[in-house]
Amino acid sequence: MKKSILYIIIFTFAFTGCEEFLDKDPLNQYSVSTVYTSEQDIRFALNGLYRQLQGFNTGGNVNQSEYIYSMWTDNAYHRAGANQSSDLDFSPSKKVLGYDWQTRYTTIRDVNEFLARAPQAEENFSNPELYNRYIAEARFIRAMNYARLNFLFGAVPLLTEPTEPDFFPKRATREKVFDFVNSELDEIAEILPETYEDAGDEVRITRGAALTLKARHLLNAIDWYPDKAYLYTGAAEAAGEVYNTGIYSLDPGEEGYQMLFTRESANGVSNGAILTINYNRDFKSHSYELAILPKGAFSGTRSNNSNYIGATNSLIEAYQVKSNGLAISNAESGYDPANPWENRDPRLDITILKSGDIIPAKGGDGVNDLYVFDPHPKKDPTVTLESGVTVESVKTDDVNKNGINKTGYNFQKYMDFDFIEPQSSDIQYHFIRFAEVVLMYAEAVLGKDQNIGLAMSLVDEIRERVGMPNVSTSYGGVGSVDQALDIILQERRIEFALEGPQRFFDIRRHRLGEQLFSETNVYGIPLGDGRNANANVLDGDLDDSKKIIVGTRTFTADQYYLWSIPLDAIEQNPNLSEDPE
Numbered sequence: 191m192k193k194s195i196l197y198i199i200i201f202t203f204a205f206t207g208c209e210e211f212l213d214k215d216p217l218n219q220y221s222v223s224t225v226y227t228s229e230q231d232i233r234f235a236l237n238g239l240y241r242q243l244q245g246f247n248t249g250g251n252v253n254q255s256e257y258i259y260s261m262w263t264d265n266a267y268h269r270a271g272a273n274q275s276s277d278l279d280f281s282p283s284k285k286v287l288g289y290d291w292q293t294r295y296t297t298i299r300d301v302n303e304f305l306a307r308a309p310q311a312e313e314n315f316s317n318p319e320l321y322n323r324y325i326a327e328a329r330f331i332r333a334m335n336y337a338r339l340n341f342l343f344g345a346v347p348l349l350t351e352p353t354e355p356d357f358f359p360k361r362a363t364r365e366k367v368f369d370f371v372n373s374e375l376d377e378i379a380e381i382l383p384e385t386y387e388d389a390g391d392e393v394r395i396t397r398g399a400a401l402t403l404k405a406r407h408l409l410n411a412i413d414w415y416p417d418k419a420y421l422y423t424g425a426a427e428a429a430g431e432v433y434n435t436g437i438y439s440l441d442p443g444e445e446g447y448q449m450l451f452t453r454e455s456a457n458g459v460s461n462g463a464i465l466t467i468n469y470n471r472d473f474k475s476h477s478y479e480l481a482i483l484p485k486g487a488f489s490g491t492r493s494n495n496s497n498y499i500g501a502t503n504s505l506i507e508a509y510q511v512k513s514n515g516l517a518i519s520n521a522e523s524g525y526d527p528a529n530p531w532e533n534r535d536p537r538l539d540i541t542i543l544k545s546g547d548i549i550p551a552k553g554g555d556g557v558n559d560l561y562v563f564d565p566h567p568k569k570d571p572t573v574t575l576e577s578g579v580t581v582e583s584v585k586t587d588d589v590n591k592n593g594i595n596k597t598g599y600n601f602q603k604y605m606d607f608d609f610i611e612p613q614s615s616d617i618q619y620h621f622i623r624f625a626e627v628v629l630m631y632a633e634a635v636l637g638k639d640q641n642i643g644l645a646m647s648l649v650d651e652i653r654e655r656v657g658m659p660n661v662s663t664s665y666g667g668v669g670s671v672d673q674a675l676d677i678i679l680q681e682r683r684i685e686f687a688l689e690g691p692q693r694f695f696d697i698r699r700h701r702l703g704e705q706l707f708s709e710t711n712v713y714g715i716p717l718g719d720g721r722n723a724n725a726n727v728l729d730g731d732l733d734d735s736k737k738i739i740v741g742t743r744t745f746t747a748d749q750y751y752l753w754s755i756p757l758d759a760i761e762q763n764p765n766l767s768e769d770p771e
Contacts, residue, residue: 199326215370226310229320236324238329242297245467245619246476250494252498253289253398254477256619257601259691261518262750264706265505266688268498269595271741278707282757290342291756294335295358296351296390301332315371323674330395330403333374337407340367341695342753344414345770361755368411372424372447375404384437392458392466393618398432399465402622405429405630406695412637413699414749422637428629437625441653444536447656451540451603451689456618465622469615477613482601484543484563485594486586488550494586495552499736500597501542503713503737505687508680509538512657515664519732530730536656541687543600544728545715546571548581550607565589565598565715568725582758587737589714590723593674595742601688625652625685626692633678642674649681676701698751707745713737 226232247255253274260266261276268276276287305328308321315321339346348362348370362370381398385393405428410420415421432438439461440766441449446462449455454465469476483495497620507518512533514525525636526532531544543549545564550563564583567590573581609615632648635641646668650660661668661677668674679696686692697703717738718724727736760766 199766203734215343225408226307227314228311229315231322232308232311232315234319235308236328238326239297239301241474242300243331243334243467243621244293245621246375246469246478246615247481248476248613251289252481253286254293256621256690257478257499257688258286259694260688261499263697264502265683265693266501267571267597267740269500269593269711269740270498273572274498276743277741278743278745278750280746282754282760286751288756290338290753291759292409294339295347296355297335298332299350299353299355301328302349303553306329306352322381323383326378329374329393330378330382331399333371333378334403336374337403337410340371341410341698342406344752346755347766356762358759360768363770364414366770368407368415371407372404372602375400375407378405383433384568390457393468395408398435399436399622401432401611402464402627402630405432405627405634406622409630409633409726410695410699412454413701417635422634422757426634426638429627429634432624432627436641438462438627440624440628440651442655444540444656448539448540449622450620451605451615452618453606455620458736460620462624463620464624464627465620467619467621469617471614475609475614475616477615478617479606479609479615480606480612483605484549484565484587484600485591486552486561486563486584488554488556488559489552490556490612490614492612493552497587497593497600497696499601500595500714500740501599501601501688502597502740503715505683506538506542506544506599507732508683509535510658510664512536513659515653515659518730525729525730527728527732530728533764535658535684537684537687541601541603541604543602543605544575545569545598548573548575550587551584555602562598563587565594565659566717566725566727566729567723568718570725589717589740596714596738597712598738603687603689621690623686628652629678629682629685633675636671636674636678640671642668642671645674645678649677652681652685660758701747701751703745703747703750707743709740710742710744712741712743714740 244254245256252258260272261268268274271277272279275284308325312321335749344364345361346367347358347668348367379397382395382400384397385453386392387415405425408425412418412421426698441460441462450460450462480489481493481496485494485497487495489495510517510525511525512535514523518525545563545565547563548560549563550556551559560581562581562583564571565587567588571583575581604617606615606617628648628651632645635647644757646661653660665677682696683693697706713734716727716736718727718736721738755766
């Protein structure tokens, strides 16, 4: 049967990460009749499921990643515009809907096969608790995918048993799928350990990951679920438990924040990592840098990078002034448009690759051959290093050229310049971070008890970690729940910018689209008066009339806040268009 062939495919892969977590036995020795008979078989199969967790794009396809959601927010824009729904067109025929639907249901079907066959090996486990843990880890992966489908599409088919790969039953109601995920995570959390003792198991799913995903799942439902008190109470309890375990913490200082997006945070080193998706150059690598880095940047053996997505000017201007915490639009902030990168929230420099930054150049060795990143058509900056060496810019990254991210701002998080082959990067992706726990806890206690004081003290932890002034200094007295919520959402925008779907979550669940997308133009760097390139334009000019327009967006609430079932899926199974049950 097709379903058997489909599932056996995942046995050809082992989950990849640190060496202790790799199962390197020849998997081609396994067959349908021999798998699921031993503890090792189950571990191999489970590791194959781990391998399907999405972090970065592993095949050059930016859609199959977590960071892709940024391009559907006010934070980023894809240069292909309508082709990638960066224009906010989410009609049923758009391919981005199909990617999410197909990849998540493929994983769900594989988990169902695993759960159906795993009992064949149960009696051969020396430790029953280990068997139950493996089952719980697989259920988590299924619950995680259902949580996302429930958030994106609402009412979806609820598959918990093996089926043919192209078959879908009628959709279950949104409430039924929501409750299924909640129940699964509650049960899973009681089985999974808080930590792992064996070397190499640091990246496996824990109780903390299950509780954090539960809090995320609950808060993501506040725009449609009728019992808001239930959501806030449950999220406060789940996030609060993780917050108070003492297992996780914010890696201190600007250095701790930056470490999260480098190899230094891999394999349990970061106290702020709750669920990490591992990569390894020999088994499972990714091509994130090739999809994002500027054309002039180091690209390994490939001729150049794709430079698909860039940060918007809206995001750049959202970063506050470091000395006083004020918005740069505030006349009292001291913001200097001639020196826009000075005295700003340190997370700006860690998140954004911007004009004047020095990076390894295309055609070099990825380390020593440098150039000045310059997206402006007329600037042509040069920088003299302390060594006396002069580093020049190139015209490759000119925003007026074709095939270039036209915002003029690129991603800096998770960037690496020492990959050689087109898909050989191995920086780990943190799917769940402790900072998210802190800010979800803040939002949940605010919604549950209107506890503004506790909520803002939690926000202070995030800000003070990178040297930003506390809430009181930055905002003065916080006099309402609405104002406190705005502060939390602002902090979430900055803390998680361009690394995952958090901003997309926030816009949808708080129905911010009408406000944020009322301006149809998407702006990038300032060019000059009338958007005519002028070398004298200030890099930090706040006048929209001087900024390049990289694209336009038309916001449609019905499409944005709840995606339609993909047209291809309905054509295969017309019952998906019927009322859910």
